[in-house]
Amino acid sequence: MSGMIKGKVFVLGENIDTDQMIPAEHLVYSLEDPEEKKFYGKFALSGVPATESGLPQGQIPFTAEGKFESDYKIIVASNNFGCGSSREHAPAALQIAGVQAVIATSYARIFYRNSVDGGFLIPYESKVDLSKEVSTNDKLEINEETSEVKNLTTGKTYQLNPLGSVSEIVKAGGIFKYARENGMMQ
Amino acid sequence: MMTITEKILAKHAGKSKVEPGDNVWVDVDILMTHDVCGPPTIGIFKKQFGQNAKVWDKEKVVIIPDHYIFTKDKYANRNIDILREFAKEQDLPHYYDVGTERYKGVCHMALPEEGFTRPGEILFGTDSHTCTAGAFGEFATGIGNTDAAFILGTGKIWLRVPETMQFIFEDEIHPYVMAKDLILKIIGDIGVDGATYRAMNFAGDGVKALDMEGRMTLTNMVIEAGGKNGIIEPDEVTFKYLETRTDHAYEPVLNDFDAKYHSVRVYKSKDIEPMLAKPHSPDNKSTVFEMRNTQLTRAYIGSCTGGKISDFIAAARIIKDKPVKVDTFVVPATTEIAQGLDSVKIDGKSLKEIFLNAGAQIGEASCAACLGGPADTFGRLNNDEEICISTTNRNFPGRMGSKQAQVYLASPYTVAASAINGKITDPRDFF
Ligand code: SF4
Numbered sequence: 001m002s003g004m005i006k007g008k009v010f011v012l013g014e015n016i017d018t019d020q021m022i023p024a025e026h027l028v029y030s031l032e033d034p035e036e037k038k039f040y041g042k043f044a045l046s047g048v049p050a051t052e053s054g055l056p057q058g059q060i061p062f063t064a065e066g067k068f069e070s071d072y073k074i075i076v077a078s079n080n081f082g083c084g085s086s087r088e089h090a091p092a093a094l095q096i097a098g099v100q101a102v103i104a105t106s107y108a109r110i111f112y113r114n115s116v117d118g119g120f121l122i123p124y125e126s127k128v129d130l131s132k133e134v135s136t137n138d139k140l141e142i143n144e145e146t147s148e149v150k151n152l153t154t155g156k157t158y159q160l161n162p163l164g165s166v167s168e169i170v171k172a173g174g175i176f177k178y179a180r181e182n183g184m185m186q
Numbered sequence: 187m188m189t190i191t192e193k194i195l196a197k198h199a200g201k202s203k204v205e206p207g208d209n210v211w212v213d214v215d216i217l218m219t220h221d222v223c224g225p226p227t228i229g230i231f232k233k234q235f236g237q238n239a240k241v242w243d244k245e246k247v248v249i250i251p252d253h254y255i256f257t258k259d260k261y262a263n264r265n266i267d268i269l270r271e272f273a274k275e276q277d278l279p280h281y282y283d284v285g286t287e288r289y290k291g292v293c294h295m296a297l298p299e300e301g302f303t304r305p306g307e308i309l310f311g312t313d314s315h316t317c318t319a320g321a322f323g324e325f326a327t328g329i330g331n332t333d334a335a336f337i338l339g340t341g342k343i344w345l346r347v348p349e350t351m352q353f354i355f356e357d358e359i360h361p362y363v364m365a366k367d368l369i370l371k372i373i374g375d376i377g378v379d380g381a382t383y384r385a386m387n388f389a390g391d392g393v394k395a396l397d398m399e400g401r402m403t404l405t406n407m408v409i410e411a412g413g414k415n416g417i418i419e420p421d422e423v424t425f426k427y428l429e430t431r432t433d434h435a436y437e438p439v440l441n442d443f444d445a446k447y448h449s450v451r452v453y454k455s456k457d458i459e460p461m462l463a464k465p466h467s468p469d470n471k472s473t474v475f476e477m478r479n480t481q482l483t484r485a486y487i488g489s490c491t492g493g494k495i496s497d498f499i500a501a502a503r504i505i506k507d508k509p510v511k512v513d514t515f516v517v518p519a520t521t522e523i524a525q526g527l528d529s530v531k532i533d534g535k536s537l538k539e540i541f542l543n544a545g546a547q548i549g550e551a552s553c554a555a556c557l558g559g560p561a562d563t564f565g566r567l568n569n570d571e572e573i574c575i576s577t578t579n580r581n582f583p584g585r586m587g588s589k590q591a592q593v594y595l596a597s598p599y600t601v602a603a604s605a606i607n608g609k610i611t612d613p614r615d616f617f
Contacts, residue, residue: 015378017582080379080412084582086314088226088330106382109414110314114330165209169344175336176234185235185340 005100005122005142006152007073010062011055011131012048016077017084018111020047022093031092038068040089044097054136063097070097074140077104078131081123082111091120101142103149103160105129116166119174124149125161133158189350189445190417191385194325197439198308206349206448214246215307215324217337220293221251223312223330225268230335241276242341248280248302249273250293255284255552259560291520291551294318294406294490298398299522301432305420306439310337314409315490315579321401322428323420323438328409348414349448350385355392359455362617364500365396365403366492366577366597370461371453373411374471382412384448387441392455393418398427399496406491407579410468460613463595466583474600474612484574485510485605486565486586487598488517488549489556492577495526501577501602502532502540504616511608514546515565517554524551546605556580558587567591575604 026043029036045053045062054060063070075094081104082090091114094102101122102115115123124147134140138153147160163170172178179185188196192204199210219227231239241247249269254262266284273281280300282290290296294315297303305323310316312334319326329343337343353372373380386408393401401423405416420438428436460474487493487501498516518524527538527548541548547565555565556578567574567587574586574593581593596604599613606616 019582019584080382083378083412086223086312086328086330088332106379108379108412109383110328110330113333117330117336118332164207166346175332175344179336179340184342 003144005074005144007100007140008071009074009076009134009136009138009140010070010072011134011136012075012077013052013055013131014078015080015083016048018082018087018090019084021045021082021090023047027087027089031089037096040093041068041070041097044070044093055131056135060136070099073098073100074142075099075102076130076134077102078129079105081107083108086110086114088114088118091115091118095120103130116169117175119177122163122170124163126158127161128158130158187442187444187446189385189387189441189447190323190419190439191325191350191387191415192347192445193439194306194308195345195347197306204347206347208347209344210347211342211344212308214310214337214341214343215304216246216248216302216309217334218248218250218293218297218302218309218311218316219334220249220253220313221255221262221265221269222253223334224249225265227312227331227334227338228268228272230331231338234335235339239339241278241338244276244278246341247278247338248297249278250282250290250296251284252290252292252296253553253557254559256550256564257560257562262560289521291518291523292490292493292553295494295519295523298322298402298427299431299520301428301434304428304432304434304436305424306437310334310343315406317408317413317416318402318406318490320405320408320416321398321418322424323418325415325417327415346383348383348385350387350445351381352387352389352447352450354390354450354452355388355455356390356452357392357455358395359392359458362599362613363458363460364597364599365400367458367461368392368453369404369407370463370468370471370595371458373407373469374461374463376411378410378467378469379412381408383414386411386413386416387447388416388418392453394421397496398423399494402494403491407468410579460597460600462600462610463581465592465594466581468580468595474596474610477594477610478612480610481573482512482575482604482609483572484512484567485514485601486517486555486574486576486578487601488515488519488554488565489578490519491579492598493517493519493523495523495530497577497598498523498527498537499530499532500598502537504599504602504613505544505546505606506532506535506540508544508606510545510605512605514544514605515549515555516541516546517549517565518551521551555586558585567593575601575610577601
C-alpha cells in the first residue's frame with residue numbers, strides 16, 4: 001500500500017458477475033505469458049451491457065478500442081460485486097487493466113477473498129452506495145490509511161469501511177507474501 | 187452463547203470464543219478440489235512452495251474429477267492428466283480417477299459417500315457448492331485457487347467469522363413438497379445476495395424430518411443466496427448416515443440455546459407449496475401453480491442438488507408407467523447413485539426401467555449439463571429455443587448451454603410431473 005490511490009473512476013451498477021468482468025470465451029489466454037496476459041486488460045468488463053457500462057450515462061467502454069489498459073484506476077459499484085463463478089481470472093483481469101481499488105456496498109465473498117489473497121486489488125466496502133453519488137470520469141482519491149475517499153471533481157468526501165484485519169494481507173500484497181513476512185511459510 | 191459455526195471456527199482457531207466479524211486463522215480438516223480448479227491450484231502451489239513441495243497432509247486432500255469428464259475436449263482431458271500426475275507424485279490416497287473403479291462423479295455427493303463430511307469439522311473446496319457438506323453440522327465453504335494452494339501447502343487459512351441467519355421450518359412439510367421447494371422459497375424471499383458473508387442455519391421439525399439427502403439440498407443452495415456456509419445441527423439421522431460411511435472420530439457441535447443470530451425467519455411448513463425459480467435467476471420466485479401450463483421442450487434431473495437417489499425415487503414415483511412428452515435427461519450425481527438406479531425398485535421395477543420405459547435418457551455420473559460444458563456434453567442446451575425444467579441449482583443465462591435458452595428450477599416431483607405433461611405441472615395433480 002502506497003498511501004494514496006488517485007485516478008479516474010468507472011461506475012457500475014449492482015450484481016456485476018464474473019462473466020461480465022471477463023466473459024468465458026476469453027479465458028483461454030495464459031496468465032503466465034506476458035503477451036497473452038495483456039488480453040485480459042483489453043477484455044476486462046467487456047461483458048457488461050453497454051447501457052450499464054460507465055454510469056450514469058452508460059455506453060462508455062472500460063478499455064478504449066485498441067488499448068490493452070484502461071484509463072480507469074478505480075471502480076465504484078453497487079451491491080454484490082463479483083457474484084457468479086469463483087474464477088480468479090476476474091480480479092486478475094481488472095488488475096491487468098490497471099485497476100487498483102474497487103468501492104462497492106457489498107461483494108460476493110469468493111471474489112472478495114480472491115482479490116485480497118491474490119493481491120489483485122483492494123476491495124473497499126462503503127455503507128453509502130457511491131454508485132449513485134459519483135459519475136464515471138470523476139477523479140477520486142482514496143487515502144489508504146484513513147479509508148477516506150475524496151471526489152476531487154465535486155469536492156465531496158466519504159468514509160469507507162476500514163479494511164480491518166484483512167488490511168495486513170492487503171498491505172503485504174497477497175496471502176503468500178503475508179505468510180512469508182509472518183514466518184508461516186518459507 | 188455461540189452458534190455451531192462460531193464454535194467450530196473458535197475450536198479450529200485454538201480460541202475459546204469468537205464473534206462475528208473476527209478474522210481468525212483456522213486449521214483445515216479436508217481440502218477438496220476437482221478437474222476445473224485443481225490444475226490451476228496445483229500450478230500456484232508449485233510456484234509458491236517449490237516444484238518439489240509436498241502437500242501438508244495427504245490424508246486430508248481429496249481430489250474428485252467430475253465436471254468435464256465424458257468429452258473429447260482436449261483442454262478438459264489435459265486437466266485430468268494434471269490431476270492424475272499430481273496424485274501420483276504426491277502419493278495421494280484420496281484421488282478418484284476417471285476410467286477406474288474408483289471414479290465417483292459429482293464431488294459434493296462423493297464427499298459424503300466416502301465419509302469425508304463429518305460434524306464439527308472444517309471442509310474447504312474449490313467449488314462454490316462445497317457448502318453442501320454443512321448438512322452434516324460442519325463448516326464447509328467454497329474458495330478460490332490461491333486460497334486452495336495456500337491450504338495445500340500450510341493446512342491453514344484465514345476466515346472472517348460470519349453472522350448466522352436462522353431459518354426455522356415448523357412442522358413437517360406436505361408429502362408433495364420437497365427440500366428443494368423450501369430452499370427456493372427462502373432464496374426467492376431474501377434474494378441472491380440476501381445472505382452474503384453469512385451462515386444460514388436451518389432448524390425446526392420440518393428440517394429434522396428430512397433425511398441427509400434432503401438436508402443437503404438445503405445447504406447446497408445457500409450459495410445461491412450469497413451465503414458463506416449452510417449448517418444443520420447433527421442428530422441421529424446424521425450419525426446413522428455416517429455409521430456406514432466412516433470410522434473416523436468426530437465431535438458433534440450444537441447451537442447454544444442463547445446463541446445470537448443476525449435474524450430469525452420462521453416458516454410454517456404447511457404453507458409452503460411447490461416452488462419454481464423462473465429464468466434467469468434462482469431468486470426469480472414463483473409457485474409452480476402460478477406458472478402451470480408453461481410449454482417446455484426439455485426436462486433434466488441431475489446435479490449435486492437434484493441427482494441423488496432420493497431425487498430419482500421421487501421422480502420415478504410420478505413417472506412410473508407414463509411416457510414423458512419432452513426430452514428428459516436423467517443424470518445420477520455419482521456412480522453409487524447410478525448403481526442405485528439399477529438396484530432400487532418400485533413395485534418390482536428398477537428406477538432405471540421406469541425411466542427408460544417412460545422414454546427418458548440416462549447419462550453417466552458427472553456434472554453433465556448442469557453447467558453447460560463442452561458442446562458434446564450429455565443433456566446440454568445447445569439450442570436457443572430450449573425451455574427446460576431442471577432439478578439443478580443455477581439458471582443464469584447460458585448456465586446449461588445456450589444464453590438464450592430458458593431454465594426453470596424445481597423439485598424432482600415437479601420436474602417429473604412436468605416431463606409427463608410437456609408443460610409446467612403442479613405435482614399435486616399426481617398425488
Ligand atoms: S453438479 Fe452442477 S452445481 Fe454441482 S458441482 Fe457439478 S456443476 Fe457444480
